[in-house]
Amino acid sequence: MIIAGLSLLLVDCTPAEEEITLDPKARLTFSTDTLFFDTLFTDTVSFTRRFRVFNPQDNAVNLSSISIASGESSFYNLLINGIKEKRFNDQIILGKDSLLVLVEVTIPSRDENTPFLVEDSVVFMTNENIQTVNLVSWGQDAHFFRNDSIIACNTIWPADKPYVMYGSILVDSLCQLTIEEGAEIYINKNATIFVKGSLLVTGSADKPVLFRNIRLDIEHAPGQWTGLVFLEGSNNNQIDHAVIRNAEFGVRLGTPDNDTIPDLIISNTIIENMSGFGILAFTSDLWAYNMVVN
Incomplete structure:
Protein backbone atom coordinates (compact mmCIF):
# COMPACT_ATOMS: atom_id res chain seq x y z
CA MET A 1 0.00 0.00 0.00
CA ILE A 2 2.85 2.36 0.74
CA ILE A 3 4.46 1.66 -2.67
CA ALA A 4 1.15 2.12 -4.50
CA GLY A 5 0.50 5.38 -2.68
CA LEU A 6 3.96 6.65 -3.58
CA SER A 7 3.40 5.80 -7.26
CA LEU A 8 0.08 7.63 -7.24
CA LEU A 9 1.74 10.63 -5.64
CA LEU A 10 4.39 10.74 -8.39
CA VAL A 11 1.76 10.63 -11.14
CA ASP A 12 -0.23 13.39 -9.49
CA CYS A 13 2.89 15.58 -9.28
CA THR A 14 3.62 15.38 -13.02
CA PRO A 15 3.23 18.91 -14.46
CA ALA A 16 0.34 19.25 -16.91
CA GLU A 17 2.66 20.52 -19.66
CA GLU A 18 4.62 17.24 -19.49
CA GLU A 19 1.60 14.94 -19.70
CA ILE A 20 1.20 13.78 -23.30
CA THR A 21 -2.30 14.26 -24.64
CA LEU A 22 -3.84 11.60 -26.86
CA ASP A 23 -6.70 13.86 -27.91
CA PRO A 24 -7.27 13.34 -31.65
CA LYS A 25 -8.40 16.98 -31.89
CA ALA A 26 -5.05 18.31 -30.66
CA ARG A 27 -3.52 20.43 -33.40
CA LEU A 28 -0.34 22.40 -33.89
CA THR A 29 0.11 25.95 -35.12
CA PHE A 30 2.99 27.29 -37.22
CA SER A 31 4.83 30.57 -37.62
CA THR A 32 4.21 30.30 -41.37
CA ASP A 33 2.26 28.09 -43.74
CA THR A 34 4.83 28.39 -46.56
CA LEU A 35 8.61 28.63 -46.43
CA PHE A 36 10.03 30.51 -49.43
CA PHE A 37 13.66 30.20 -50.58
CA ASP A 38 13.27 32.41 -53.66
CA THR A 39 15.93 31.79 -56.36
CA LEU A 40 18.85 29.45 -55.62
CA PHE A 41 21.77 28.46 -57.80
CA THR A 42 21.80 24.75 -58.60
CA ASP A 43 24.25 22.23 -57.12
CA THR A 44 24.84 24.58 -54.19
CA VAL A 45 23.67 24.07 -50.61
CA SER A 46 21.27 26.85 -49.69
CA PHE A 47 21.29 28.99 -46.60
CA THR A 48 18.79 27.72 -44.02
CA ARG A 49 15.25 28.96 -43.57
CA ARG A 50 13.42 28.42 -40.31
CA PHE A 51 9.97 28.26 -38.82
CA ARG A 52 8.48 27.38 -35.44
CA VAL A 53 5.95 24.72 -34.53
CA PHE A 54 3.75 25.72 -31.59
CA ASN A 55 1.82 23.47 -29.25
CA PRO A 56 -1.12 25.55 -27.95
CA GLN A 57 -2.41 22.71 -25.71
CA ASP A 58 -1.94 22.71 -21.96
CA ASN A 59 -0.50 19.19 -22.24
CA ALA A 60 2.47 17.93 -24.20
CA VAL A 61 2.03 16.43 -27.66
CA ASN A 62 4.03 13.67 -29.30
CA LEU A 63 4.71 14.28 -32.98
CA SER A 64 4.88 10.70 -34.18
CA SER A 65 6.63 11.91 -37.33
CA ILE A 66 8.02 15.05 -38.95
CA SER A 67 9.01 14.33 -42.53
CA ILE A 68 9.58 15.69 -46.01
CA ALA A 69 6.63 14.64 -48.15
CA SER A 70 8.79 13.38 -51.04
CA GLY A 71 10.93 11.29 -48.71
CA GLU A 72 14.48 10.36 -49.60
CA SER A 73 14.09 11.66 -53.15
CA SER A 74 13.48 15.21 -51.92
CA PHE A 75 16.01 17.98 -52.48
CA TYR A 76 15.12 19.43 -49.07
CA ASN A 77 16.53 18.50 -45.65
CA LEU A 78 15.27 19.15 -42.13
CA LEU A 79 17.50 20.20 -39.25
CA ILE A 80 16.09 19.72 -35.75
CA ASN A 81 18.21 20.06 -32.61
CA GLY A 82 21.37 20.05 -34.71
CA ILE A 83 20.55 16.82 -36.58
CA LYS A 84 19.94 16.71 -40.34
CA GLU A 85 17.39 14.20 -41.62
CA LYS A 86 14.46 13.90 -43.98
CA ARG A 87 12.34 12.29 -41.25
CA PHE A 88 12.17 12.51 -37.46
CA ASN A 89 10.04 10.30 -35.18
CA ASP A 90 8.57 10.89 -31.72
CA GLN A 91 9.35 14.54 -31.17
CA ILE A 92 7.69 15.84 -28.00
CA ILE A 93 6.63 19.47 -27.58
CA LEU A 94 5.64 20.45 -24.06
CA GLY A 95 2.42 22.29 -23.40
CA LYS A 96 2.51 25.94 -24.53
CA ASP A 97 5.99 25.35 -25.95
CA SER A 98 7.45 25.31 -29.46
CA LEU A 99 9.97 23.51 -31.68
CA LEU A 100 12.38 25.22 -34.08
CA VAL A 101 12.65 23.58 -37.52
CA LEU A 102 15.39 24.54 -39.99
CA VAL A 103 15.20 23.65 -43.68
CA GLU A 104 17.87 23.66 -46.39
CA VAL A 105 17.78 22.61 -50.02
CA THR A 106 20.26 21.58 -52.71
CA ILE A 107 18.72 21.71 -56.18
CA PRO A 108 20.46 19.66 -58.90
CA SER A 109 21.06 21.26 -62.28
CA ARG A 110 18.66 20.69 -65.16
CA ASP A 111 20.62 22.43 -67.93
CA GLU A 112 17.90 25.06 -68.29
CA ASN A 113 18.40 28.76 -68.90
CA THR A 114 15.35 30.01 -67.01
CA PRO A 115 14.49 29.50 -63.31
CA PHE A 116 12.36 26.45 -62.46
CA LEU A 117 10.05 25.77 -59.53
CA VAL A 118 10.92 23.20 -56.84
CA GLU A 119 8.14 22.44 -54.34
CA ASP A 120 7.70 20.04 -51.44
CA SER A 121 6.26 20.13 -47.92
CA VAL A 122 6.98 19.23 -44.32
CA VAL A 123 4.39 16.80 -42.95
CA PHE A 124 3.54 16.68 -39.23
CA MET A 125 1.67 13.68 -37.78
CA THR A 126 0.14 14.22 -34.32
CA ASN A 127 -2.45 11.84 -32.85
CA GLU A 128 -3.43 10.86 -36.40
CA ASN A 129 -3.77 14.53 -37.40
CA ILE A 130 -1.81 15.50 -40.51
CA GLN A 131 -0.65 19.09 -40.98
CA THR A 132 1.79 20.53 -43.50
CA VAL A 133 4.08 23.48 -44.14
CA ASN A 134 4.78 24.13 -47.83
CA LEU A 135 8.33 24.48 -49.18
CA VAL A 136 8.85 26.64 -52.28
CA SER A 137 12.06 27.56 -54.09
CA TRP A 138 13.27 28.40 -57.58
CA GLY A 139 16.32 26.73 -59.07
CA GLN A 140 18.63 28.57 -61.46
CA ASP A 141 21.31 26.84 -63.51
CA ALA A 142 24.50 28.84 -63.99
Missing part, protein backbone atom coordinates in the same frame (compact mmCIF):
# COMPACT_ATOMS: atom_id res chain seq x y z
CA HIS A 143 28.05 28.86 -65.31
CA PHE A 144 30.13 28.11 -62.21
CA PHE A 145 33.70 29.10 -61.40
CA ARG A 146 34.28 27.14 -58.20
CA ASN A 147 38.04 27.77 -57.98
CA ASP A 148 40.44 30.51 -59.01
CA SER A 149 40.54 30.43 -62.82
CA ILE A 150 42.34 31.94 -65.81
CA ILE A 151 39.79 32.74 -68.51
CA ALA A 152 40.53 31.39 -71.98
CA CYS A 153 41.63 34.05 -74.45
CA ASN A 154 38.94 35.93 -76.36
CA THR A 155 36.08 34.40 -74.37
CA ILE A 156 32.55 35.74 -74.80
CA TRP A 157 30.01 35.54 -72.00
CA PRO A 158 26.47 35.64 -73.42
CA ALA A 159 23.45 36.28 -71.22
CA ASP A 160 22.11 32.73 -71.40
CA LYS A 161 22.69 31.87 -67.72
CA PRO A 162 24.16 33.69 -64.72
CA TYR A 163 27.89 33.43 -64.04
CA VAL A 164 28.64 32.39 -60.46
CA MET A 165 32.15 32.96 -59.12
CA TYR A 166 33.24 31.17 -55.95
CA GLY A 167 36.86 31.89 -56.80
CA SER A 168 38.64 34.78 -58.52
CA ILE A 169 39.14 34.95 -62.28
CA LEU A 170 41.96 36.44 -64.35
CA VAL A 171 41.78 37.82 -67.88
CA ASP A 172 45.39 37.25 -68.87
CA SER A 173 47.62 39.61 -70.86
CA LEU A 174 46.94 39.79 -74.62
CA CYS A 175 43.51 38.21 -73.97
CA GLN A 176 40.04 39.73 -73.94
CA LEU A 177 36.86 38.83 -72.08
CA THR A 178 33.66 40.18 -73.64
CA ILE A 179 30.52 40.27 -71.50
CA GLU A 180 27.34 40.77 -73.51
CA GLU A 181 24.27 42.81 -72.60
CA GLY A 182 22.01 41.36 -69.94
CA ALA A 183 24.66 39.07 -68.46
CA GLU A 184 24.62 38.68 -64.67
CA ILE A 185 27.77 37.92 -62.69
CA TYR A 186 27.41 36.80 -59.05
CA ILE A 187 30.58 36.87 -56.99
CA ASN A 188 31.41 35.24 -53.67
CA LYS A 189 33.08 36.80 -50.65
CA ASN A 190 36.79 37.59 -51.24
CA ALA A 191 36.53 36.77 -54.97
CA THR A 192 37.91 39.28 -57.48
CA ILE A 193 37.85 39.91 -61.23
CA PHE A 194 41.47 40.58 -62.26
CA VAL A 195 42.18 42.00 -65.71
CA LYS A 196 45.70 41.94 -67.13
CA GLY A 197 44.48 41.92 -70.72
CA SER A 198 41.22 43.60 -71.78
CA LEU A 199 37.65 43.59 -70.48
CA LEU A 200 34.80 44.62 -72.78
CA VAL A 201 31.40 45.01 -71.11
CA THR A 202 28.72 45.72 -73.72
CA GLY A 203 25.54 46.34 -71.77
CA SER A 204 22.61 48.40 -72.97
CA ALA A 205 20.08 50.73 -71.37
CA ASP A 206 17.45 47.98 -71.33
CA LYS A 207 19.84 45.15 -70.49
CA PRO A 208 22.74 46.32 -68.34
CA VAL A 209 25.43 43.91 -67.22
CA LEU A 210 25.19 43.17 -63.49
CA PHE A 211 28.10 42.53 -61.12
CA ARG A 212 26.95 41.76 -57.58
CA ASN A 213 27.30 39.51 -54.52
CA ILE A 214 26.34 35.85 -54.68
CA ARG A 215 23.82 35.89 -51.82
CA LEU A 216 20.50 36.81 -53.43
CA ASP A 217 18.91 37.40 -50.04
CA ILE A 218 21.38 40.23 -49.35
CA GLU A 219 20.38 43.07 -51.66
CA HIS A 220 21.95 46.18 -50.18
CA ALA A 221 25.04 45.30 -48.15
CA PRO A 222 28.52 46.61 -49.06
CA GLY A 223 31.71 44.56 -48.92
CA GLN A 224 30.24 41.26 -50.10
CA TRP A 225 32.94 40.70 -52.76
CA THR A 226 36.18 42.43 -53.71
CA GLY A 227 35.74 44.32 -57.01
CA LEU A 228 37.21 44.73 -60.51
CA VAL A 229 41.01 45.12 -60.55
CA PHE A 230 42.83 46.25 -63.70
CA LEU A 231 46.48 45.27 -63.40
CA GLU A 232 49.59 46.87 -64.88
CA GLY A 233 49.69 46.35 -68.64
CA SER A 234 45.92 46.13 -69.02
CA ASN A 235 44.50 48.36 -71.76
CA ASN A 236 41.64 48.75 -74.25
CA ASN A 237 39.09 48.22 -71.48
CA GLN A 238 35.51 49.41 -71.79
CA ILE A 239 32.54 49.14 -69.44
CA ASP A 240 29.25 50.44 -70.84
CA HIS A 241 25.83 50.17 -69.20
CA ALA A 242 26.76 48.12 -66.15
CA VAL A 243 25.70 47.94 -62.51
CA ILE A 244 28.45 47.14 -59.98
CA ARG A 245 27.00 46.53 -56.53
CA ASN A 246 27.84 45.54 -52.94
CA ALA A 247 31.63 45.19 -53.29
CA GLU A 248 34.59 46.50 -51.30
CA PHE A 249 35.35 48.76 -54.27
CA GLY A 250 33.93 49.10 -57.75
CA VAL A 251 36.96 49.58 -59.98
CA ARG A 252 40.67 49.75 -59.13
CA LEU A 253 42.87 50.86 -61.99
CA GLY A 254 46.66 50.77 -61.80
CA THR A 255 48.04 50.78 -65.34
CA PRO A 256 50.89 53.34 -65.53
CA ASP A 257 52.19 54.17 -69.02
CA ASN A 258 53.65 57.08 -70.99
CA ASP A 259 50.61 57.99 -73.11
CA THR A 260 47.26 59.69 -72.48
CA ILE A 261 45.11 57.09 -74.20
CA PRO A 262 42.43 55.86 -71.77
CA ASP A 263 43.23 52.42 -70.43
CA LEU A 264 39.61 52.17 -69.29
CA ILE A 265 36.45 53.90 -70.50
CA ILE A 266 33.42 53.62 -68.20
CA SER A 267 30.07 54.98 -69.34
CA ASN A 268 26.39 54.82 -68.38
CA THR A 269 27.27 52.79 -65.30
CA ILE A 270 26.12 52.64 -61.67
CA ILE A 271 28.61 51.78 -58.93
CA GLU A 272 26.78 51.51 -55.61
CA ASN A 273 26.99 50.21 -52.05
CA MET A 274 30.77 50.02 -51.81
CA SER A 275 32.41 49.54 -48.42
CA GLY A 276 35.51 51.41 -49.64
CA PHE A 277 35.71 53.46 -52.82
CA GLY A 278 33.75 53.46 -56.05
CA ILE A 279 36.68 54.13 -58.39
CA LEU A 280 40.38 54.24 -57.53
CA ALA A 281 42.82 55.07 -60.32
CA PHE A 282 46.49 55.84 -59.80
CA THR A 283 49.02 56.83 -62.50
CA SER A 284 46.43 55.63 -65.04
CA ASP A 285 44.37 57.07 -67.88
CA LEU A 286 40.64 56.79 -67.16
CA TRP A 287 37.67 58.30 -68.97
CA ALA A 288 34.36 58.04 -67.11
CA TYR A 289 31.09 59.77 -68.03
CA ASN A 290 27.37 59.54 -67.32
CA MET A 291 28.08 57.73 -64.04
CA VAL A 292 26.48 57.26 -60.64
CA VAL A 293 29.05 56.36 -57.96
CA ASN A 294 28.32 56.00 -54.25
Whole structure:
Protein backbone atom coordinates (compact mmCIF):
# COMPACT_ATOMS: atom_id res chain seq x y z
CA MET A 1 0.00 0.00 0.00
CA ILE A 2 2.85 2.36 0.74
CA ILE A 3 4.46 1.66 -2.67
CA ALA A 4 1.15 2.12 -4.50
CA GLY A 5 0.50 5.38 -2.68
CA LEU A 6 3.96 6.65 -3.58
CA SER A 7 3.40 5.80 -7.26
CA LEU A 8 0.08 7.63 -7.24
CA LEU A 9 1.74 10.63 -5.64
CA LEU A 10 4.39 10.74 -8.39
CA VAL A 11 1.76 10.63 -11.14
CA ASP A 12 -0.23 13.39 -9.49
CA CYS A 13 2.89 15.58 -9.28
CA THR A 14 3.62 15.38 -13.02
CA PRO A 15 3.23 18.91 -14.46
CA ALA A 16 0.34 19.25 -16.91
CA GLU A 17 2.66 20.52 -19.66
CA GLU A 18 4.62 17.24 -19.49
CA GLU A 19 1.60 14.94 -19.70
CA ILE A 20 1.20 13.78 -23.30
CA THR A 21 -2.30 14.26 -24.64
CA LEU A 22 -3.84 11.60 -26.86
CA ASP A 23 -6.70 13.86 -27.91
CA PRO A 24 -7.27 13.34 -31.65
CA LYS A 25 -8.40 16.98 -31.89
CA ALA A 26 -5.05 18.31 -30.66
CA ARG A 27 -3.52 20.43 -33.40
CA LEU A 28 -0.34 22.40 -33.89
CA THR A 29 0.11 25.95 -35.12
CA PHE A 30 2.99 27.29 -37.22
CA SER A 31 4.83 30.57 -37.62
CA THR A 32 4.21 30.30 -41.37
CA ASP A 33 2.26 28.09 -43.74
CA THR A 34 4.83 28.39 -46.56
CA LEU A 35 8.61 28.63 -46.43
CA PHE A 36 10.03 30.51 -49.43
CA PHE A 37 13.66 30.20 -50.58
CA ASP A 38 13.27 32.41 -53.66
CA THR A 39 15.93 31.79 -56.36
CA LEU A 40 18.85 29.45 -55.62
CA PHE A 41 21.77 28.46 -57.80
CA THR A 42 21.80 24.75 -58.60
CA ASP A 43 24.25 22.23 -57.12
CA THR A 44 24.84 24.58 -54.19
CA VAL A 45 23.67 24.07 -50.61
CA SER A 46 21.27 26.85 -49.69
CA PHE A 47 21.29 28.99 -46.60
CA THR A 48 18.79 27.72 -44.02
CA ARG A 49 15.25 28.96 -43.57
CA ARG A 50 13.42 28.42 -40.31
CA PHE A 51 9.97 28.26 -38.82
CA ARG A 52 8.48 27.38 -35.44
CA VAL A 53 5.95 24.72 -34.53
CA PHE A 54 3.75 25.72 -31.59
CA ASN A 55 1.82 23.47 -29.25
CA PRO A 56 -1.12 25.55 -27.95
CA GLN A 57 -2.41 22.71 -25.71
CA ASP A 58 -1.94 22.71 -21.96
CA ASN A 59 -0.50 19.19 -22.24
CA ALA A 60 2.47 17.93 -24.20
CA VAL A 61 2.03 16.43 -27.66
CA ASN A 62 4.03 13.67 -29.30
CA LEU A 63 4.71 14.28 -32.98
CA SER A 64 4.88 10.70 -34.18
CA SER A 65 6.63 11.91 -37.33
CA ILE A 66 8.02 15.05 -38.95
CA SER A 67 9.01 14.33 -42.53
CA ILE A 68 9.58 15.69 -46.01
CA ALA A 69 6.63 14.64 -48.15
CA SER A 70 8.79 13.38 -51.04
CA GLY A 71 10.93 11.29 -48.71
CA GLU A 72 14.48 10.36 -49.60
CA SER A 73 14.09 11.66 -53.15
CA SER A 74 13.48 15.21 -51.92
CA PHE A 75 16.01 17.98 -52.48
CA TYR A 76 15.12 19.43 -49.07
CA ASN A 77 16.53 18.50 -45.65
CA LEU A 78 15.27 19.15 -42.13
CA LEU A 79 17.50 20.20 -39.25
CA ILE A 80 16.09 19.72 -35.75
CA ASN A 81 18.21 20.06 -32.61
CA GLY A 82 21.37 20.05 -34.71
CA ILE A 83 20.55 16.82 -36.58
CA LYS A 84 19.94 16.71 -40.34
CA GLU A 85 17.39 14.20 -41.62
CA LYS A 86 14.46 13.90 -43.98
CA ARG A 87 12.34 12.29 -41.25
CA PHE A 88 12.17 12.51 -37.46
CA ASN A 89 10.04 10.30 -35.18
CA ASP A 90 8.57 10.89 -31.72
CA GLN A 91 9.35 14.54 -31.17
CA ILE A 92 7.69 15.84 -28.00
CA ILE A 93 6.63 19.47 -27.58
CA LEU A 94 5.64 20.45 -24.06
CA GLY A 95 2.42 22.29 -23.40
CA LYS A 96 2.51 25.94 -24.53
CA ASP A 97 5.99 25.35 -25.95
CA SER A 98 7.45 25.31 -29.46
CA LEU A 99 9.97 23.51 -31.68
CA LEU A 100 12.38 25.22 -34.08
CA VAL A 101 12.65 23.58 -37.52
CA LEU A 102 15.39 24.54 -39.99
CA VAL A 103 15.20 23.65 -43.68
CA GLU A 104 17.87 23.66 -46.39
CA VAL A 105 17.78 22.61 -50.02
CA THR A 106 20.26 21.58 -52.71
CA ILE A 107 18.72 21.71 -56.18
CA PRO A 108 20.46 19.66 -58.90
CA SER A 109 21.06 21.26 -62.28
CA ARG A 110 18.66 20.69 -65.16
CA ASP A 111 20.62 22.43 -67.93
CA GLU A 112 17.90 25.06 -68.29
CA ASN A 113 18.40 28.76 -68.90
CA THR A 114 15.35 30.01 -67.01
CA PRO A 115 14.49 29.50 -63.31
CA PHE A 116 12.36 26.45 -62.46
CA LEU A 117 10.05 25.77 -59.53
CA VAL A 118 10.92 23.20 -56.84
CA GLU A 119 8.14 22.44 -54.34
CA ASP A 120 7.70 20.04 -51.44
CA SER A 121 6.26 20.13 -47.92
CA VAL A 122 6.98 19.23 -44.32
CA VAL A 123 4.39 16.80 -42.95
CA PHE A 124 3.54 16.68 -39.23
CA MET A 125 1.67 13.68 -37.78
CA THR A 126 0.14 14.22 -34.32
CA ASN A 127 -2.45 11.84 -32.85
CA GLU A 128 -3.43 10.86 -36.40
CA ASN A 129 -3.77 14.53 -37.40
CA ILE A 130 -1.81 15.50 -40.51
CA GLN A 131 -0.65 19.09 -40.98
CA THR A 132 1.79 20.53 -43.50
CA VAL A 133 4.08 23.48 -44.14
CA ASN A 134 4.78 24.13 -47.83
CA LEU A 135 8.33 24.48 -49.18
CA VAL A 136 8.85 26.64 -52.28
CA SER A 137 12.06 27.56 -54.09
CA TRP A 138 13.27 28.40 -57.58
CA GLY A 139 16.32 26.73 -59.07
CA GLN A 140 18.63 28.57 -61.46
CA ASP A 141 21.31 26.84 -63.51
CA ALA A 142 24.50 28.84 -63.99
CA HIS A 143 28.05 28.86 -65.31
CA PHE A 144 30.13 28.11 -62.21
CA PHE A 145 33.70 29.10 -61.40
CA ARG A 146 34.28 27.14 -58.20
CA ASN A 147 38.04 27.77 -57.98
CA ASP A 148 40.44 30.51 -59.01
CA SER A 149 40.54 30.43 -62.82
CA ILE A 150 42.34 31.94 -65.81
CA ILE A 151 39.79 32.74 -68.51
CA ALA A 152 40.53 31.39 -71.98
CA CYS A 153 41.63 34.05 -74.45
CA ASN A 154 38.94 35.93 -76.36
CA THR A 155 36.08 34.40 -74.37
CA ILE A 156 32.55 35.74 -74.80
CA TRP A 157 30.01 35.54 -72.00
CA PRO A 158 26.47 35.64 -73.42
CA ALA A 159 23.45 36.28 -71.22
CA ASP A 160 22.11 32.73 -71.40
CA LYS A 161 22.69 31.87 -67.72
CA PRO A 162 24.16 33.69 -64.72
CA TYR A 163 27.89 33.43 -64.04
CA VAL A 164 28.64 32.39 -60.46
CA MET A 165 32.15 32.96 -59.12
CA TYR A 166 33.24 31.17 -55.95
CA GLY A 167 36.86 31.89 -56.80
CA SER A 168 38.64 34.78 -58.52
CA ILE A 169 39.14 34.95 -62.28
CA LEU A 170 41.96 36.44 -64.35
CA VAL A 171 41.78 37.82 -67.88
CA ASP A 172 45.39 37.25 -68.87
CA SER A 173 47.62 39.61 -70.86
CA LEU A 174 46.94 39.79 -74.62
CA CYS A 175 43.51 38.21 -73.97
CA GLN A 176 40.04 39.73 -73.94
CA LEU A 177 36.86 38.83 -72.08
CA THR A 178 33.66 40.18 -73.64
CA ILE A 179 30.52 40.27 -71.50
CA GLU A 180 27.34 40.77 -73.51
CA GLU A 181 24.27 42.81 -72.60
CA GLY A 182 22.01 41.36 -69.94
CA ALA A 183 24.66 39.07 -68.46
CA GLU A 184 24.62 38.68 -64.67
CA ILE A 185 27.77 37.92 -62.69
CA TYR A 186 27.41 36.80 -59.05
CA ILE A 187 30.58 36.87 -56.99
CA ASN A 188 31.41 35.24 -53.67
CA LYS A 189 33.08 36.80 -50.65
CA ASN A 190 36.79 37.59 -51.24
CA ALA A 191 36.53 36.77 -54.97
CA THR A 192 37.91 39.28 -57.48
CA ILE A 193 37.85 39.91 -61.23
CA PHE A 194 41.47 40.58 -62.26
CA VAL A 195 42.18 42.00 -65.71
CA LYS A 196 45.70 41.94 -67.13
CA GLY A 197 44.48 41.92 -70.72
CA SER A 198 41.22 43.60 -71.78
CA LEU A 199 37.65 43.59 -70.48
CA LEU A 200 34.80 44.62 -72.78
CA VAL A 201 31.40 45.01 -71.11
CA THR A 202 28.72 45.72 -73.72
CA GLY A 203 25.54 46.34 -71.77
CA SER A 204 22.61 48.40 -72.97
CA ALA A 205 20.08 50.73 -71.37
CA ASP A 206 17.45 47.98 -71.33
CA LYS A 207 19.84 45.15 -70.49
CA PRO A 208 22.74 46.32 -68.34
CA VAL A 209 25.43 43.91 -67.22
CA LEU A 210 25.19 43.17 -63.49
CA PHE A 211 28.10 42.53 -61.12
CA ARG A 212 26.95 41.76 -57.58
CA ASN A 213 27.30 39.51 -54.52
CA ILE A 214 26.34 35.85 -54.68
CA ARG A 215 23.82 35.89 -51.82
CA LEU A 216 20.50 36.81 -53.43
CA ASP A 217 18.91 37.40 -50.04
CA ILE A 218 21.38 40.23 -49.35
CA GLU A 219 20.38 43.07 -51.66
CA HIS A 220 21.95 46.18 -50.18
CA ALA A 221 25.04 45.30 -48.15
CA PRO A 222 28.52 46.61 -49.06
CA GLY A 223 31.71 44.56 -48.92
CA GLN A 224 30.24 41.26 -50.10
CA TRP A 225 32.94 40.70 -52.76
CA THR A 226 36.18 42.43 -53.71
CA GLY A 227 35.74 44.32 -57.01
CA LEU A 228 37.21 44.73 -60.51
CA VAL A 229 41.01 45.12 -60.55
CA PHE A 230 42.83 46.25 -63.70
CA LEU A 231 46.48 45.27 -63.40
CA GLU A 232 49.59 46.87 -64.88
CA GLY A 233 49.69 46.35 -68.64
CA SER A 234 45.92 46.13 -69.02
CA ASN A 235 44.50 48.36 -71.76
CA ASN A 236 41.64 48.75 -74.25
CA ASN A 237 39.09 48.22 -71.48
CA GLN A 238 35.51 49.41 -71.79
CA ILE A 239 32.54 49.14 -69.44
CA ASP A 240 29.25 50.44 -70.84
CA HIS A 241 25.83 50.17 -69.20
CA ALA A 242 26.76 48.12 -66.15
CA VAL A 243 25.70 47.94 -62.51
CA ILE A 244 28.45 47.14 -59.98
CA ARG A 245 27.00 46.53 -56.53
CA ASN A 246 27.84 45.54 -52.94
CA ALA A 247 31.63 45.19 -53.29
CA GLU A 248 34.59 46.50 -51.30
CA PHE A 249 35.35 48.76 -54.27
CA GLY A 250 33.93 49.10 -57.75
CA VAL A 251 36.96 49.58 -59.98
CA ARG A 252 40.67 49.75 -59.13
CA LEU A 253 42.87 50.86 -61.99
CA GLY A 254 46.66 50.77 -61.80
CA THR A 255 48.04 50.78 -65.34
CA PRO A 256 50.89 53.34 -65.53
CA ASP A 257 52.19 54.17 -69.02
CA ASN A 258 53.65 57.08 -70.99
CA ASP A 259 50.61 57.99 -73.11
CA THR A 260 47.26 59.69 -72.48
CA ILE A 261 45.11 57.09 -74.20
CA PRO A 262 42.43 55.86 -71.77
CA ASP A 263 43.23 52.42 -70.43
CA LEU A 264 39.61 52.17 -69.29
CA ILE A 265 36.45 53.90 -70.50
CA ILE A 266 33.42 53.62 -68.20
CA SER A 267 30.07 54.98 -69.34
CA ASN A 268 26.39 54.82 -68.38
CA THR A 269 27.27 52.79 -65.30
CA ILE A 270 26.12 52.64 -61.67
CA ILE A 271 28.61 51.78 -58.93
CA GLU A 272 26.78 51.51 -55.61
CA ASN A 273 26.99 50.21 -52.05
CA MET A 274 30.77 50.02 -51.81
CA SER A 275 32.41 49.54 -48.42
CA GLY A 276 35.51 51.41 -49.64
CA PHE A 277 35.71 53.46 -52.82
CA GLY A 278 33.75 53.46 -56.05
CA ILE A 279 36.68 54.13 -58.39
CA LEU A 280 40.38 54.24 -57.53
CA ALA A 281 42.82 55.07 -60.32
CA PHE A 282 46.49 55.84 -59.80
CA THR A 283 49.02 56.83 -62.50
CA SER A 284 46.43 55.63 -65.04
CA ASP A 285 44.37 57.07 -67.88
CA LEU A 286 40.64 56.79 -67.16
CA TRP A 287 37.67 58.30 -68.97
CA ALA A 288 34.36 58.04 -67.11
CA TYR A 289 31.09 59.77 -68.03
CA ASN A 290 27.37 59.54 -67.32
CA MET A 291 28.08 57.73 -64.04
CA VAL A 292 26.48 57.26 -60.64
CA VAL A 293 29.05 56.36 -57.96
CA ASN A 294 28.32 56.00 -54.25
